[in-house]
Amino acid sequence: MFAAELHASTPLRPGATAPLAVAQPVMQFSEGKSLYEEGDDAACFYRLVSGVVRTCRFSQDGRRHIDAFYMPGDVFGFELTREHGFTAEAVTDCVVIPCRRRGAEELAAQNGTAQDGAAARQLYGYAMQQLARAQAHAQLLGRYGAAQRLAGFLLELSAGKNPPIVELPMSRQDIADYLGLTIETVSRALAQLQKDGVIKLLAARLVEVKNRAALAEICG
Amino acid sequence: MFAAELHASTPLRPGATAPLAVAQPVMQFSEGKSLYEEGDDAACFYRLVSGVVRTCRFSQDGRRHIDAFYMPGDVFGFELTREHGFTAEAVTDCVVIPCRRRGAEELAAQNGTAQDGAAARQLYGYAMQQLARAQAHAQLLGRYGAAQRLAGFLLELSAGKNPPIVELPMSRQDIADYLGLTIETVSRALAQLQKDGVIKLLAARLVEVKNRAALAEICG
């Protein structure tokens, strides 16, 4: 569901060299600011150093859809086309390393010349991870109820956490737009999970997972 | 939403050489047969020559989720891991070209040696197309109502068709499992679109798009 756990164990510190393409000086964005907008020229992709980023898009009727949340270590914003398909915004203050694309990788499908294969292979791995995440997201939205979606969401966020206490960096509206629900339903589902003893809401944005197995059971 | 239109203009005939990795002799599958199952060793990926294929997965409670439909020319079944993440089944009788993976491409993220870049770049393009499709699918399931989902589905199927008559190769159950609905809702939504004069159901599996603009309008 998330790309979060991938590479999360080895976040780069500011100033470290990115492992592919041309790394640029780090950039900082404060909460709520957009890193790029849907339709912007996709000159760079990014590696997240610290903070949390969301990618989103709006339907014609104005409803927001959040495609993904990115955690430190994640790479995002690479595209096949010339333009970004989503807007990327800082959920919290964050630091990223922009990587200028060489212009060859994204044209891979068209011309089959044999240069610059390493970067393409690197990007292929990232793309496949994103693909698996997006596919799981689609299944969650298509086949699961509100409680199950929340359970799945919390499972991902709490992955590898010990003690199992999750800080939610995003608002209820963000969670709702990611899970295809409303803020009221998110709130009620969380309250229900707490009543069932599966989680405990230490604060609005601080969740203790009391029973991980039950969470996995609910999710399916 | 679909990968259908990509390459659809140049389907390979049986016996033609696949443009990447090691092509194998063509294989045929009859309607309902599975090409591979979730969890099977992903030794091959496939290029669809003729017919239609669906990829699907089941939730714990037995509900089926269809990830994608593939049309002639599409490439599917490539994985980052050693196993297939979905089951692939023949929606109609079909012919595919299996392509044995060299074992290097899928390990791209781990080792960064510079061999075999062309195949990786080729696969990167396919992966990115799939990613865009899966992201659009997630948005459709998360933010759109039944009529809108059907409209989007029909728009994709009718892309580039002239005259705008679409044959639906899959059952109502397949459509429902792809759109996160029930067969009854699919049926009612189609009936409603017909009553609105947007489409005409020439037969259960034959749809004439009367008003493409209205379809796009509904979808958003």
Added chain:
DNA sequence: CGAATGGTTGATTGTGATCAATTCCCGTGG
């Protein structure tokens, strides 16, 4: 202390799921 923002809780509505018959279509066999 008061306003503003974000979150929760309650009442009601609406959309799609579920349960239940038919009807349509198509292949098969008389």
Added chain:
DNA sequence: CCACGGGAATTGATCACAATCAACCATTCG
């Protein structure tokens, strides 16, 4: 050619879950 059978699709009635509309509460910030 027509009668029959069986699966697929449609249509109808009711139900359930999440959306919506509306207050209310908590926390932060000026």
